[in-house]
Amino acid sequence: MNIEKKPRPKPGIPTATMGDIVFLLLIFFMATTIFKQENGLDVTLPRAEASKKQNNEQLANIWVDQKGRVSINDKLIYLSDVQNVMKRRLESNPLLIVSFKADSRVRYEIMNSIMEELKAINAVRVVFSSDVETATP
Amino acid sequence: MGLLAKKKRRPAPEIGNATVADISFLLLIFFIVSTVFNEELGLPLILPSGESGQAAQVSRKNVLEIKANADNTVSVKGVPTRVQDVRRIAKEAQDVNPKLIVVIQTAPQAQYGVMIDILDELKLAEIKKISIKMSED
Numbered sequence: 001m002n003i004e005k006k007p008r009p010k011p012g013i014p015t016a017t018m019g020d021i022v023f024l025l026l027i028f029f030m031a032t033t034i035f036k037q038e039n040g041l042d043v044t045l046p047r048a049e050a051s052k053k054q055n056n057e058q059l060a061n062i063w064v065d066q067k068g069r070v071s072i073n074d075k076l077i078y079l080s081d082v083q084n085v086m087k088r089r090l091e092s093n094p095l096l097i098v099s100f101k102a103d104s105r106v107r108y109e110i111m112n113s114i115m116e117e118l119k120a121i122n123a124v125r126v127v128f129s130s131d132v133e134t135a136t137p
Numbered sequence: 138m139g140l141l142a143k144k145k146r147r148p149a150p151e152i153g154n155a156t157v158a159d160i161s162f163l164l165l166i167f168f169i170v171s172t173v174f175n176e177e178l179g180l181p182l183i184l185p186s187g188e189s190g191q192a193a194q195v196s197r198k199n200v201l202e203i204k205a206n207a208d209n210t211v212s213v214k215g216v217p218t219r220v221q222d223v224r225r226i227a228k229e230a231q232d233v234n235p236k237l238i239v240v241i242q243t244a245p246q247a248q249y250g251v252m253i254d255i256l257d258e259l260k261l262a263e264i265k266k267i268s269i270k271m272s273e274d
Binding site: 023052097108111115118126130133 | 160180182205244247248251261
């Protein structure tokens with residue numbers, strides 16, 4: 001009697017469920033990931049045609065809303081504190097570019113005071129944030 | 138007589154794993170196409186160094202002063218001008234004198250947006266040396 005033992009295929013681990021698990025994980029992380037975002041103040045940026053794209057990484061944002069409130073890093077601060085806050089940022093990055101996100105209706109004297117504070121600590125690289133405006137005929 | 142009832146082994150139906158790759162690529166391409174990065178737009182400027190009131194030694198004839206008045210109008214050499222004309226005036230002045238420095242002098246009560254409008258026009262006119270200051274009142 002020649003009974004050939006047919007080699008039975010070993011039952012493998014069912015891999016059909018692997019895709020399911022991967023997608024579950026993917027969807028979980030998609031739903032829970034939060035990117036840190038600065039909220040800033042509610043401002044209507046001035047419109048400027050010559051607006052150019054700025055490199056994002058070296059920016060520190062100073063928000064000034066219409067009433068003249070100043071905010072850095074989502075904290076409302078007094079003018080006298082601008083120097084301290086910016087000094088720390090400047091120390092970590094000497095090439096810091098300060099971005100003014102100020103409402104176009106802010107009185108200029110407020111902007112000037114902030115700029116004086118920046119000049120005192122030698123943070124002179126400044127960008128005035130603006131929205132794009134198409135050419136007026 | 139052996140009845141060899143050959144029982145054909147039907148292969149158990151499996152979920153085709155080839156579609157998993159298809160779905161993941163679809164998702165990937167979807168996210169690649171729909172991801173939006175924040176665009177920073179603005180007008181760059183280097184603040185004039187030195188404390189306010191300390192004037193740098195500049196010959197008067199190399200300076201063109203554009204004033205933003207407290208009532209949000211613009212004037213050049215005392216002549217009220219429209220913001221759109223600033224571009225042409227400044228460009229002509231720079232063509233005449235390549236060493237020209239244009240100074241935007243803003244009244245404290247003027248709106249910051251007016252200064253940005255003037256700065257915008259100067260950037261469009263490709264003025265190379267721009268400075269800003271605040272008038273006494």
